[in-house]
Amino acid sequence: MSGLYIHVPFCASICSYCHFARTAEHGRAERERFARGVVRELELRRAACPTLRAGRRRLATAYLGGGTPSQLEPDLAEVMIGGTVGTLPVADDLEFTAEANPESLSDELARTWRGLGVNRVSLGVQSLDARVLKLLGRSCDPATARAGLDRAVRHFKRVSADFILGPGLERPRLLAELQETVGRGAEHVSLYLLELHPGTALEARVAAGEVRLLPDHRSESLYLSCVEELERLGLRQYEVSNFARPGAESRHNAAYWRRRPWLALGPAAHGAWGRRRYANAGTLAAWLRRLDEGRLPEASVDPLDTTARRLERVVLALRTRQGVPLVWLPPGALDLPAGRREGLWIVADGHLRLLPVGFLRIDTIEERLACGLA
Amino acid sequence: MAAPQDRTRNFCIIAHIDHGKSTLADRLLEYTGTLTGKAMQEQVLDSMDLERERGITIKSHPIRMDHKAPDGSAYVLNLIDTPGHVDFHYEVSRSLAACEGALLVVDAVQGVQAQTINNMYLAIEHDLTIIPVINKIDLPAARTDYVAEQFIDLIGCDPDEILMVSAKTGEGIDALLAAVVARVPHPKGDPEAPLKALIFDSVFDAYVGAVAYVRIFDGTLRKGEPIRMFGNDRRYSADELGWFRLARVAQKQLIAGEVGYIATGAKDVRYVRVGDTVTSGERPCPEPLPGYTLAKPMVFSGMYPIDNDQYDDLLDALQKLQMNDASLTWEKETSAALGFGFRCGFLGLLHMEIVQERLEREYGLSLIATLPNVEYEVLLKGGQVILCENPALLPDAREIAEIREPIVRAAVITPKDYVGPVIQISLERRGVQTRMEYLDTERVNIEFDLPLNELVVDYYDKLKSVTKGYASLDYEYRLHRADDLVRLDIMINGDPVDALTCIVHKDNSYSWGLKLCQKLKELIPRQMFAVAIQAAVGTRVLARTTVKPYRKNVTAKCYGGDISRKRKLLEKQKEGKKRMKQVGAVEIPQEAFLAVLKVER
Numbered sequence: 001m002s003g004l005y006i007h008v009p010f011c012a013s014i015c016s017y018c019h020f021a022r023t024a025e026h027g028r029a030e031r032e033r034f035a036r037g038v039v040r041e042l043e044l045r046r047a048a049c050p051t052l053r054a055g056r057r058r059l060a061t062a063y064l065g066g067g068t069p070s071q072l073e074p075d076l077a078e079v080m081i082g083g084t085v086g087t088l089p090v091a092d093d094l095e096f097t098a099e100a101n102p103e104s105l106s107d108e109l110a111r112t113w114r115g116l117g118v119n120r121v122s123l124g125v126q127s128l129d130a131r132v133l134k135l136l137g138r139s140c141d142p143a144t145a146r147a148g149l150d151r152a153v154r155h156f157k158r159v160s161a162d163f164i165l166g167p168g169l170e171r172p173r174l175l176a177e178l179q180e181t182v183g184r185g186a187e188h189v190s191l192y193l194l195e196l197h198p199g200t201a202l203e204a205r206v207a208a209g210e211v212r213l214l215p216d217h218r219s220e221s222l223y224l225s226c227v228e229e230l231e232r233l234g235l236r237q238y239e240v241s242n243f244a245r246p247g248a249e250s251r252h253n254a255a256y257w258r259r260r261p262w263l264a265l266g267p268a269a270h271g272a273w274g275r276r277r278y279a280n281a282g283t284l285a286a287w288l289r290r291l292d293e294g295r296l297p298e299a300s301v302d303p304l305d306t307t308a309r310r311l312e313r314v315v316l317a318l319r320t321r322q323g324v325p326l327v328w329l330p331p332g333a334l335d336l337p338a339g340r341r342e343g344l345w346i347v348a349d350g351h352l353r354l355l356p357v358g359f360l361r362i363d364t365i366e367e368r369l370a371c372g373l374a
Numbered sequence: 375m376a377a378p379q380d381r382t383r384n385f386c387i388i389a390h391i392d393h394g395k396s397t398l399a400d401r402l403l404e405y406t407g408t409l410t411g412k413a414m415q416e417q418v419l420d421s422m423d424l425e426r427e428r429g430i431t432i433k434s435h436p437i438r439m440d441h442k443a444p445d446g447s448a449y450v451l452n453l454i455d456t457p458g459h460v461d462f463h464y465e466v467s468r469s470l471a472a473c474e475g476a477l478l479v480v481d482a483v484q485g486v487q488a489q490t491i492n493n494m495y496l497a498i499e500h501d502l503t504i505i506p507v508i509n510k511i512d513l514p515a516a517r518t519d520y521v522a523e524q525f526i527d528l529i530g531c532d533p534d535e536i537l538m539v540s541a542k543t544g545e546g547i548d549a550l551l552a553a554v555v556a557r558v559p560h561p562k563g564d565p566e567a568p569l570k571a572l573i574f575d576s577v578f579d580a581y582v583g584a585v586a587y588v589r590i591f592d593g594t595l596r597k598g599e600p601i602r603m604f605g606n607d608r609r610y611s612a613d614e615l616g617w618f619r620l621a622r623v624a625q626k627q628l629i630a631g632e633v634g635y636i637a638t639g640a641k642d643v644r645y646v647r648v649g650d651t652v653t654s655g656e657r658p659c660p661e662p663l664p665g666y667t668l669a670k671p672m673v674f675s676g677m678y679p680i681d682n683d684q685y686d687d688l689l690d691a692l693q694k695l696q697m698n699d700a701s702l703t704w705e706k707e708t709s710a711a712l713g714f715g716f717r718c719g720f721l722g723l724l725h726m727e728i729v730q731e732r733l734e735r736e737y738g739l740s741l742i743a744t745l746p747n748v749e750y751e752v753l754l755k756g757g758q759v760i761l762c763e764n765p766a767l768l769p770d771a772r773e774i775a776e777i778r779e780p781i782v783r784a785a786v787i788t789p790k791d792y793v794g795p796v797i798q799i800s801l802e803r804r805g806v807q808t809r810m811e812y813l814d815t816e817r818v819n820i821e822f823d824l825p826l827n828e829l830v831v832d833y834y835d836k837l838k839s840v841t842k843g844y845a846s847l848d849y850e851y852r853l854h855r856a857d858d859l860v861r862l863d864i865m866i867n868g869d870p871v872d873a874l875t876c877i878v879h880k881d882n883s884y885s886w887g888l889k890l891c892q893k894l895k896e897l898i899p900r901q902m903f904a905v906a907i908q909a910a911v912g913t914r915v916l917a918r919t920t921v922k923p924y925r926k927n928v929t930a931k932c933y934g935g936d937i938s939r940k941r942k943l944l945e946k947q948k949e950g951k952k953r954m955k956q957v958g959a960v961e962i963p964q965e966a967f968l969a970v971l972k973v974e975r
Contacts, residue, residue: 005934192930216925241930256933270935277938302938312941319932335959338903342923363927364902370944371951 003262007269016137019197021268039083061252070100074112102148110155120158153185166194323353330372389479390487398541452633461722472589475558482516512540563630569593584640600655671719676744678715691737766872788845795840803828888917
């Protein structure tokens with residue numbers, strides 16, 4: 001069993017906080033070359049990999065991410081998905097997620113996606129507050145966001161909503177938004193503490209003093225309130241930033257944290273296949289050029305040695321509700337009783353499990369573990 | 375051929391750092407034709423890179439010059455170079471003991487310095503004929519009259535005995551050579567008596583083993599003859615012997631009055647100690663030459679490799695350095711905070727710095743050195759006295775009757791404008807002023823009895839800073855004296871950190887502990903948990919600070935491509951963390967261990 005990730009790099013506009021591989025400069029011609037390129041990439045990968053050719057591994061999960069996959073019109077979505085997921089052996093209970101923006105998920109697109117097997121939508125709501133949406137540079141108002149959420153729930157049984165924990169938030173309002181979102185039918189919420197990345201518009205505005213970020217203690221306390229509220233609503237925290245009704249967790253994302261293999265297609269897509277990680281060329285042009293030359297569009301390959309694998313499995317497991325088996329931990333790297341006292345983690349069933357306060361300091365904890373691992 | 379003793383002159387140069395000793399030596403080589411101008415490399419005699427860089431001489435390199443006097447008679451002039459720093463007091467004294475005369479060289483601009491005076495007294499003690507020389511007379515700022523006055527005051531010489539030279543231009547060099555011939559007495563040894571030779575230096579040579587630099591006082595030594603070291607009774611044979619030119623030149627024999635070398639074949643310079651007497655294995659002299667003592671280390675410091683993998687390399691490097699430096703001592707030491715390392719003993723601070731620098735530069739090691747320390751005498755209640763040069767190993771206070779610390783006589787010569795600040799910093803460091811005299815209208819000589827421990831921490835740096843670099847310092851061990859000393863421990867989250875333990879005066883323990891805690895708080899980064907830093911004497915906590923724990927530090931998204939990015943970041947951080955030492959569950963950066971040095975009084 002394995003996963004498939006396709007990166008769709010197109011957006012209608014660029015959000016102020018986003019540092020992903022994406023472009024708002026695109027026309028029908030680029031999108032068409034992209035869709036066919038994805039199919040071509042899978043062909044090249046098939047030719048290069050006997051496992052893939054033999055078709056013995058069934059696809060357990062597929063994920064259209066971006067960028068904004070809902071920017072791809074229905075006929076091109078059909079070309080791309082038909083030529084990829086449509087040609088691979090899939091599991092009966094395939095989880096097929098597509099990311100969408102509330103404003104670009106039309107009924108027509110939703111129907112097309114369903115016809116192609118998409119059964120889960122991850123909707124970039126981010127906020128239901130007009131001021132916050134503007135700050136984040138979203139081209140969406142609260143009414144459109146609500147309508148998009150309702151439309152997604154109408155078409156798909158499984159809907160997830162993304163929220164950003166950033167500037168301009170007030171606790172009661174945010175908790176009410178989460179409550180409303182769950183009430184409208186989302187079974188899953190991803191709640192991301194805002195990260196400021198260099199080169200983004202938001203960073204420039206913060207540097208210029210136009211926007212004030214929340215001080216650490218405020219965002220920490222907001223995060224902890226949200227965790228509590230979501231649990232109260234029946235959405236359990238199963239990773240640093242992810243919450244779901246039991247059984248409604250994203251299987252695709254969970255596979256990342258378990259270090260399962262997945263194939264990635266599209267510009268800037270990252271895959272893990274055959275005990276190595278690869279990153280595709282980051283721009284559409286560079287990615288297409290390699291495909292035209294009949295080469296795999298990989299810009300870099302990360303061969304994982306034992307140390308790297310050991311480090312990965314620890315830091316990834318640490319992010320999850322299951323936690324890290326104690327036997328994986330370097331001896332003496334963590335003061336387990338002290339962490340328990342401070343409410344950072346619990347130790348149960350031979351696992352170290354971070355609590356929400358621990359998740360807030362996870363990078364520090366990882367650093368400690370990394371230093372202990374040879 | 376060996377020159378007759380009446381045509382031989384053995385002399386040295388006494389000068390303060392930068393007063394032009396090396397340049398003057400080079401000029402003598404040139405004027406005697408030992409070296410031609412073209413072949414001259416600046417400062418030929420200082421061969422170590424480090425010496426050349428610092429402009430100071432650490433090891434003495436003797437040289438034999440053939441000099442034709444204006445009247446046509448040929449002389450042999452042996453110039454014995456002396457180390458130019460206070461740490462090498464004993465080595466200087468042995469070099470002086472090998473000579474009959476000394477050039478006392480003083481910079482025409484700077485005048486007499488503390489160290490010059492000390493070495494001059496040393497030369498007088500050894501009954502050397504002193505030739506006063508004012509150097510750098512070519513400089514526009516030269517104050518020859520003023521310096522001449524100083525000389526007259528100091529040694530009571532006649533004005534016309536003082537030589538004016540410029541080693542740079544060569545002015546006055548001929549007159550200087552003439553003065554050496556005319557004034558320095560010639561050696562008066564007995565070539566037929568049993569062999570009696572003074573070792574004034576020794577070096578290790580990978581091919582021939584330990585090489586002794588000697589002055590033959592009595593007797594004659596022929597190549598291949600058996601020899602004996604008086605001090606340790608070790609026996610060797612003179613496998614090779616000879617004179618010093620720029621390199622060693624083998625001869626068949628060395629006779630009374632001569633300066634030369636003996637390749638002994640000993641495996642280590644520690645068997646061929648400076649100050650010892652070499653005599654014949656068959657017909658020994660009844661008495662050794664006077665003045666032999668082992669140079670004792672005065673300053674101690676723990677040296678630890680930053681990367682534990684370099685432990686063996688450090689051991690190897692120390693062994694190699696010691697082959698050539700008998701005054702360097704070390705023993706293995708384990709620190710709970712720093713791991714495995716060595717406690718090294720040095721003659722003084724400069725010696726310590728030089729060794730550290732050589733280890734890092736020549737052997738490519740990354741080291742952390744703990745706060746320099748001195749050797750305490752600890753009188754236990756049972757009446758037993760133990761020596762302790764590592765504060766962390768000091769016995770429990772309840773067992774101690776008294777702690778005695780080494781006190782030095784520190785002599786500072788400073789322009790009179792800085793007398794106030796000099797006295798102030800000395801008193802702050804528990805100095806007791808014992809003497810003050812005006813050397814002339816401008817300069818003052820002040821002497822203090824000062825605990826060596828206070829001196830090694832930062833006294834010299836402070837002295838230079840409050841006198842804008844004009845003061846000079848010399849010091850000499852006087853005695854061990856009891857004082858109200860306590861051991862100050864630093865505890866991190868309740869665990870004592872041995873590498874930060876120090877011995878301080880009780881009156882200073884509170885303010886010192888507080889400042890140290892504050893400094894450590896600045897240097898220790900935030901961690902997962904709160905870090906408590908405490909300073910304590912015994913069980914009494916004097917000061918406490920806390921490093922607050924990290925707040926938010928979280929990567930919110932970790933999907934596909936984030937995983938490699940995250941891992942690479944962690945691998946990079948892990949490299950950075952190698953410079954951190956873990957004490958209990960707390961990570962302490964290397965520089966924190968030197969915090970003690972950075973605490974302002």
